[in-house]
Amino acid sequence: MDPFLIGLLSFPVLLALIFLRIPIGLAMLAVGLAGNWLVIGSPMVILNQLKSQPVGTFSSYSLSIVPMFLLMGQFATISGMSAALFRAAEAWIGHRKGGVAMAAIGACAGFGAICGSSMATAATMGQAALPQLRKYGYSNALAGGTLAAGGTLGVLIPPSVILVIYAILTEQNIAKLFMAALIPGILAAVGYMVAIRLYVGLYPASARSRHRAAMAERCQSLRDTLPVLGVFVLVVGGIYTGIFTPTEAAAIGAALTGILALLSGSLGLGALRIAILDVGRTTAMIFIIILGAAVFNNFLALAQVPQSIAMMIGEIGLSPWFVLTIILLLYLVLGCVMDSLAMILLTVPIFFPILSGMDFGMGAEDFALWFGILVLIVVEVGLITPPVGMNLFVIKAMAPEITMAEMFRGALPFVMTDMVRVVVLVMFPSITLGLVWLFY
Numbered sequence: 526m527d528p529f530l531i532g533l534l535s536f537p538v539l540l541a542l543i544f545l546r547i548p549i550g551l552a553m554l555a556v557g558l559a560g561n562w563l564v565i566g567s568p569m570v571i572l573n574q575l576k577s578q579p580v581g582t583f584s585s586y587s588l589s590i591v592p593m594f595l596l597m598g599q600f601a602t603i604s605g606m607s608a609a610l611f612r613a614a615e616a617w618i619g620h621r622k623g624g625v626a627m628a629a630i631g632a633c634a635g636f637g638a639i640c641g642s643s644m645a646t647a648a649t650m651g652q653a654a655l656p657q658l659r660k661y662g663y664s665n666a667l668a669g670g671t672l673a674a675g676g677t678l679g680v681l682i683p684p685s686v687i688l689v690i691y692a693i694l695t696e697q698n699i700a701k702l703f704m705a706a707l708i709p710g711i712l713a714a715v716g717y718m719v720a721i722r723l724y725v726g727l728y729p730a731s732a733r734s735r736h737r738a739a740m741a742e743r744c745q746s747l748r749d750t751l752p753v754l755g756v757f758v759l760v761v762g763g764i765y766t767g768i769f770t771p772t773e774a775a776a777i778g779a780a781l782t783g784i785l786a787l788l789s790g791s792l793g794l795g796a797l798r799i800a801i802l803d804v805g806r807t808t809a810m811i812f813i814i815i816l817g818a819a820v821f822n823n824f825l826a827l828a829q830v831p832q833s834i835a836m837m838i839g840e841i842g843l844s845p846w847f848v849l850t851i852i853l854l855l856y857l858v859l860g861c862v863m864d865s866l867a868m869i870l871l872t873v874p875i876f877f878p879i880l881s882g883m884d885f886g887m888g889a890e891d892f893a894l895w896f897g898i899l900v901l902i903v904v905e906v907g908l909i910t911p912p913v914g915m916n917l918f919v920i921k922a923m924a925p926e927i928t929m930a931e932m933f934r935g936a937l938p939f940v941m942t943d944m945v946r947v948v949v950l951v952m953f954p955s956i957t958l959g960l961v962w963l964f965y
Contacts, residue, residue, distance in 0.1 A: 526563070528564045528827070528828040528829065529828055529829060529830060529833050531560060531563050531564055531828055532560065532824070532825050532828030532829075532830035533830065535556050535560050535821075535824070535825075538556055539552055539553065539556045539821070539871075540862075542555070542556065543862070543863065544862075548813070549814055549817070549863070549864055549867040550810070550813035550814035550815075550816065550817035550818075550867070551813070551817060552817065553814070553817030553818050553820065553821040553867070553870075553871065554813075554816060554817035554820050554821070556821055556824075557574075557817065557820035557821035557822075557823065557824040558570075558571045558574060558575075558820060558824075560821070560824035560825075560827075560828065561574060561820075561823070561824045561827060564824065564827050564828055565827075574820055574823070578816065578819055578820055578823070579816055581819075582812075582815060582816050582819045583812060583816070585693060586772065587689065587692070587693050587699070587771075587772070588693070588812070588815070589772055589775075590689050590699070590771050590772045590775045591686055591689060591690075591808060591811060591812075592804055592805075592808045593772070593775030593776050593778070593779045594640075594684055594686055594689075594775045594778070594779075595642065595686070595804045595807055595808060596779040596783075596800065596801075596804045597639060597640070597756075597760075597775065597778040597779040597782050598639065598640035598642055598645050599800040599803060599804055600779065600782035600783045600785070600786045600792070600800065601636065601639045601640060601753075601756075601782045601786075602640075602645070602649045603786045603791050603792055603796050603800060604752075604782060604785045604786035604789045604791055604792070605789060605791060606636065606639065606750075606752065606753045606782075606785075607632065607636050607649045607650055607652070607653045608653045609746075609749040609750050609752075609753065610631075610632040610635040610636055610653075610750055610753060611628060611629065611632040611650065611653040611654050611657075612746050612749065613632075613743075613746035613747055613749060613750045614627075614628035614629070614631035614632045614635075615628040615657065615735075615738075615746075616738040616742050616743045616746040617738070617743055617746070618631070619735045619738065620734065620735050620736060620737040620738070621722075622722060622725045622726070622732070622734070623667075623721040623722050623724065623725035623732050624734075624735060625654070625657050625658055625661050625663065625732070625735055626658065626663060626667060626668070626671040626721045626725075626732065627718045627721050627722070628654070629650060629654040629658070629671050629672060629675055630671065630674075630675045630678070630714055630717045630718055630721070631714065631718070632650055632653065632654065632675075633646055633647075633650045633672075633675030633676060633678045633679070633714075634675075634678045634682050634710070634711070634713075634714040635750070635753060635757075636649060636650060636679070636753075637678040637679040637680070637681065637682035637710070638682050638683070638684075638753075638757045638761065639753060639756050639757055639760070639778065639782065640679050642679050642680065642686060642807075643676045643677050643678075643679040643680050643865070643905060643908055643915075643916060644676060644679075644908075644915055644916060644919050645679060646675070646676045646678060646679030647672055647673055647675065647676025647679070647916045647919045647920060648676075648919050648923065650672060650675055650676065651672045651919070651920055651923045651924070652923070654671075654672060655668065655672065655923060655924055658671070658672075661732065661733045661734075661735050662732060662733040663731065663732045663733075664728070664730070664731040664732070664931075664935075665924075665926065665927040665928070665931045665935070666731070666927075666931040666932070666934045666935030667721070667724060667725075667728075667731045667732060667935050668924070668927070668935070669917070669920050669921070669924065669927045669931060669932040669935045669936075670909070670932065670934070670935025670936040670937070670938070670939060671717075671721060671935070671939075672916075672920050673908070673909045673914065673916040673917045673919070673920050673932065673935075673936055673939075674717055674909050674916075674936060674939035675717065676908065676916040676919065676920075677713070677905040677906075677908050677909065677916065678710065678713060678714060678717075680865075680901065680905060681706060681709065681710040681713050681901065681902065681905060682706070682707070682710040682711075682714075683702075683703035683704075683706045683707060683710065683761055684703060684760065684761065684764075684771070684774075684775070684778075685703070685706060685901070686811070686866075687865060687866060687869055687901060687904070688702045688703065688706060688897065688901060689771070690811075690815070690866065690869055690870065691869055691873060691897045691900070691901070692897075694869070694870070694873045694874060694877070695873065695877055695893050695897065697890070697893050697894065697897065698890075699764075699771040700764045700765065700767070700771060701890075701894055701961050701965065702894055702897055702898075703761065703764055703765070703771070704765055704960045704961050704964065705894045705895070705897070705898050705957050705958060705960065705961050706898055706901065707960060708956055708957065708959065708960060709898050709902065709946070709950060709956065709957055712946055712949075712956075713902075713942075713943070713946060716942035716943075716945070716946055717939055717942060719942065720938040720939055720941070720942045721938075723938070724938050752785050755781075756778055756781050756782055756785070759774075759777065759778070759781065760774045760775070760777065760778040760781075761774075763777070765964065811866060814864075814866055814867050814870060815870060817870075818867070818870030818871055818874075821871065822870075822871075822874040822875075825874070825875060826874070830875065831874065831875045831878045831879060832878070834875070834879060835878060835879040835882055838879060839882075845880070845883035845884060845885055846885075848879070848880065848883065849880060849885075849896075849951070850951075852876050852879075852880065853899060853900075853903050853947065853951075855872075856868065856872070856900060856903040856904055856907075857903055857906060857907070857910075859872070859907070860903065860904055860905075860906055860907020860908070860910060861907055861910050861911065861914075863907070864915070865904045865905060865907060865908060865915075868904055868907070869900065869904060873900065877893070877896065880892070880896060881893065881896075885954075887954060887958075891954070891958055891961075894957065894958060894961060895950075895954045895957050895958060898950065898957050899947065899950060899951065899957075902943060902946065902947055902950070903943075903947060905943075906940055906943045906944075909936040909939060909940060910933075910936070910940060911929075911933050914932075914933070914936065917929070917932045917933065917936060920932065
């Protein structure tokens with residue numbers, strides 16, 4: 526059988542295994558190994574890959590950043606930084622229409638700056654903000670949609686674990702990717718706040734007003750957030766200025782948040798054990814997905830799937846912008862049924878070579894940074910869209926009284942703002958690349 530045809534047939538097989546609830550990492554590993562066997566014609570290729578691929582994949586120094594950022598998020602959660610961020614945001618904007626929900630978005634953005642995980646941000650901020658949203662009569666749809674959408678800021682605001690994986694796949698500078706993500710991440714938070722304000726304006730019964738906090742309360746709330754601000758400035762600022770490598774910054778951030786958690790009295794031996802075990806489990810899950818994707822993508826390269834597709838697109842003469850639009854729309858569809866990390870690992874080695882050979886009026890590195898941020902945004906939209914919106918299920922588990930229909934309805938305004946933001950960033954790449962151009 527033609528290797529290219531084998532490569533194309535591997536996709537429906539992989540999706541079938543995913544729908545059968547086989548873990549995505551194991552599904553990609555199995556399909557990749559079987560594909561290599563069919564293309565090469567010898568079962569020995571399976572043993573060879575199982576011997577060499579794990580070592581080659583996991584010996585990457587850059588991957589050490591993943592458990593460090595995850596540990597930083599765990600310590601930040603334990604130390605109560607999320608509650609401090611929400612109290613500060615609520616004190617300053619909680620009295621406005623939809624202000625408590627806006628405060629939750631602002632706190633999610635702040636927590637995302639030291640967490641790097643969408644679901645962890647959604648779960649942590651849900652614990653801090655849900656009681657207040659209930660207290661002030663926010664509708665189930667608005668409360669659930671706000672917290673689920675706010676969770677996506679965990680990877681949009683740097684540092685981001687997914688951006689680290691993208692940087693490794695495309696051999697890009699992690700610091701530049703973090704810098705490129707900053708303004709789009711801030712735009713996301715602002716866009717979500719605008720969506721809340723418009724929603725409350727259309728449905729006034731969905732939220733009650735909160736009293737205006739006294740100036741003394743506001744100032745005290747800001748003082749409580751100084752540890753979070755300090756960690757963010759040191760970690761991200763150190764990366765931007767070149768004082769630390771991203772890996773060093775992740776280790777320093779984990780150490781600092783651990784010290785803060787210890788000083789707060791919330792980090793005992795039991796909590797430390799739970800944090801380390803959670804990080805270990807999450808890291809193992811991520812690494813299995815990375816290994817499966819590496820084997821599967823090696824098979825696709827051997828079958829020359831990306832090269833053949835790029836050649837066909839070139840022969841047809843499609844516009845680069847049309848191809849980019851189709852790929853972004855495909856990401857939105859895949860996001861409804863696949864995990865974001867698995868999607869990045871599965872598709873970037875295919876789509877990136879296709880698009881990087883086209884003329885978008887910018888250099889190769891600028892394109893790689895710009896495309897990475899676009900992919901990050903559309904992939905994260907999948908976390909708040911049916912049927913597999915993971916952030917929605919996280920909030921649903923914390924608030925069983927909110928129905929899934931209400932969750933999806935509440936997430937819709939945020940999905941619409943995401944679509945607008947993607948269009949703006951596609952039309953104006955300088956928004957994404959401006960900081961990179963300024964500092965590099």
